[in-house]
Amino acid sequence: MPEQTQITPAKPNDQQTEASTEAKIVSLSNTKLYVLDTNILLHEPLAFTSFKENDVTVPMTVLEELDYIKDSKKDVARDARVSIRAMEDLLHNASPEQMLSGVSMASLGSGESAPTGTFSIFSDLSMPDKQQVFTSNENDNRIINVALHLQAKLAPRQVILVTKDINMRLKAKGAGMSLVEDYRTDQLISDIKYLSKGYHIFEGDFWQNVQRVESHTEGRDTIHNIPRSVLPEAYVNEFLLDESRQFAGVVESITADSLEVLDLGYERIMSRRAWGVSPKNIGQAMAMHALLDPHIDLCILTGPAGSGKTLLALAAALEMIVEKSMYDKIIVTRSTPEIAESIGFLPGTEEEKMAPWLSAITDSLEVLHKNDESTKGSMSYIMEKANIQFKSVNFMRGRSIQNAIVILDESQNLTASQLKTIITRCGEGTKLICCGNLAQIDSNYLSAVTSGLTYIVEKFKNFSGSATFNLDGVVRSRLAEFAEKEL
Known part of the structure; x- marks a missing residue:
């Protein structure tokens, strides 16, 4: 796994700035950073472990949506609970600072397909308004704002928004997101x-x-x-x-x-x-x-x-x-x-x-x-x-x-x-x-x-x-x- 540098976030009594947010996920490697939408974790609860050497981050908005869905009567409620438990198993010994900066997923498997990157939670709820392209408070817009923010601050590193929502992919592209993908690890044919x-x-x-x-x-x-x-x-x-x-x-x-x-x-x-x-x-x-x-x-x-x-x-x-x-x-x-x-x-x-x-x-x-x-x-x-x-x-x-x-x-x-x-x-x-x-x-x-x-x-x-x-x-x-x- 390439070397990664993590910057310790500012103390709670320091002035919160936008720099303290992206510093939690900064990597000096040439790996990619994937930002996952909620529907990816509902489609495959353990999807965050499928990106091999690359890093994965989940916006806080995604956790809010999973929390709402896990107690609902929808078919995907079980998938939401499985995903939440899997993330908790990975992060249960991590400090708040480590959760935000990234925790290694190397312990989750072995072999060529085993993940070696980091997994983190992005605290998008406190992201300054001036950094948000979309001003409406819809969940999809908040997730796109996170991806755009990370894309701007972590350049030239590749930041990729992953969602199965076609309209969300169009909105993200239209808002300036360079890399937007569908989740395709379970796709065996191209056509x-x-x-x-x-x-x-x-x-x-x-x-x-x-x-x-x-x-x-x-x-x-x-x-x-x-x-x-x-x-x-x-x-x-x-x-x-x-x-x-x-x-x-x-x-x-x-x-x-x-x-x-x-x-x-x-x-x-x-x-x-x-x-x-x-x-x-x-x-x-x-x-x-x-x-x-x-x-x-x-x-x-x-x-x-x-x-x-x-x-x-x-x-x-x-x-x-x-x-x-x-x-x-x-x-x-x-x-x-x-x-x-x-x-x-x-x-x-x-x-x-x-x-x-x-x-x-x-x-x-x-x-x-x-x-x-x-x-x-x-x-x-x-x-x-x-x-x-x-x-x-x-x-x-x-x-x-x-x-x-x-x-x-x-x-x-x-x-x-x-x-x-x-x-x-x-x-x-x-x-x-x-x-x-x-x-x-x-x-x-x-x-x-x-x-x-x-x-x-x-x-x-x-x-x-x-x-x-x-x-x-x-x-x-x-x-x-x-x-x-x-x-």
Whole structure:
């Protein structure tokens, strides 16, 4: 760690000047100083430890906001408490002067990614008015004022404001902040076009791309062993297709120089059915194959509205529970951004409170049984037979779900840490199906590349117990298809 010089702040009875404030954080090194916004610590409570050799400061305004949020009924209240505890653990032995000048974070970890910089609290509440660009007392403005003040006084050292609030980034830039960034340590891809789709399409005929192959049969299945050079970036459970629609296979295993591909056959995979539902395109056929495979514990379905994500998930779940008795129940949950405030005053039990949020499931159930003599009676019977339970994401923490199918709808609005909480609830014999449309993110601080759904697609693509599919065809109606393309 480069040498750093810390200047002891003035005594309380000395005249307070602007120099005494920035002196608490002055560093003579070439490292950077990051000023964190509140939403960074709500997005990832331990974010202040992610800046390696660089220094981090948190304005007092951020602590005030965390203090307000930690006692609220919002979903992020727990994240606020975790962040506060983590900061207290680091600073509990520090004197007030050390807290303001900076405390080393070297004790927080080991390895290349471990932090070695300092962490400090900036007492912005006493910053002179003449140093403030924004005169209104809004919290965002006070945080930007801190960043601008440090930028001016610590030049040429780089001072960077980090926030997930897009409007705040624009305001800071407009006010003269040179370096403003989003928090990207949990961002695995730079553009959504690079997100794994779950399949690879070869030009022309598949076998024209293969120079050498060894094949053998296992029962009714044919397995091909082909050179890995055919598709060097392949991953387990990725589908291989060709433009001629003659070949469809899935990567079963990967070695250093070969791929083991299960030959499914294009017509064979298109003929699969689940609870009376047949795939309408090859994307749905691939997804159905994975949904019905008991060896795949995590299925991730992405795609536009009307591509059949929820309907396929529910049809496959009913097929495996009612027809094949492979699981005991279906637990349906979804991301509800305002659920913490709104679920309480809705009438009824937890499941009755959740019903308005999960109407997509009941709509899909109605579609699956629309030809029955009594649609309503069939739905009630199936919900009891398949033991379908509607649960709030809020109450998933602490549970251990065994031998069930969990359908997580609208998962694009969850962060990586929230999805981790849900995934780690899944016990032995449980299958998790995550559905989401990255074009319909409602969160104020998430984008398509920072969504937790994008994060787990990339993190789990090499896990043999998971499969991901991007359903790119809108099959709901020609009206929905036209709207998806043209609007």
